[in-house]
Amino acid sequence: MSAPPTPPEAHPGTPPGPDPVTDLIRWAAFSCVLVPVVLLWCGTSLAGAAGTALGLAAVTAACRLLLRRSERGARLLAEEGAPQRGRHHRTGPGAHRGGRRSGGNTPAG
Incomplete structure (x- = not known):
């Protein structure tokens, strides 16, 4: 029995797989x-x-x-x-909302 073929990405010099952004833009152009x-x-x-076609084309270009x-x-x-931080993965001081703060709990003014 022979070994199973390796995926195309494993071979050097081959183009990468389909680009999801390009596919999205193609569908948007189709809708335009x-x-x-x-x-x-x-x-x-x-x-x-x-006018609708021009508006959709402008939105598509901006999104692209x-x-x-x-x-x-x-x-x-x-x-x-x-390090890549997502929307809710803040680091450093002040990263947590709420909690205890120095200075008491009196209203300003």
Whole structure:
């Protein structure tokens, strides 16, 4: 019996697997075309459908920019070896809300 084949990522020089951001942008571009077509089919004016298409294209472009920027920032943090903190994983002083504070419990003023 032969050994099972290794996954494609294990071979050097092969491209990585599908990029989820690229797939998301492809679906968004598809909707930028599909939504105006459906609007025209339902009786909306050509100007209204065109405006909708332009609005969806602008939102898609902004989301793509933000996703790529976030992806690049995460990659830079991983390369630097910096600890990655999630939304609720704060560190350092003042990390915990509530608790005891010095200075008493009197109202200000």
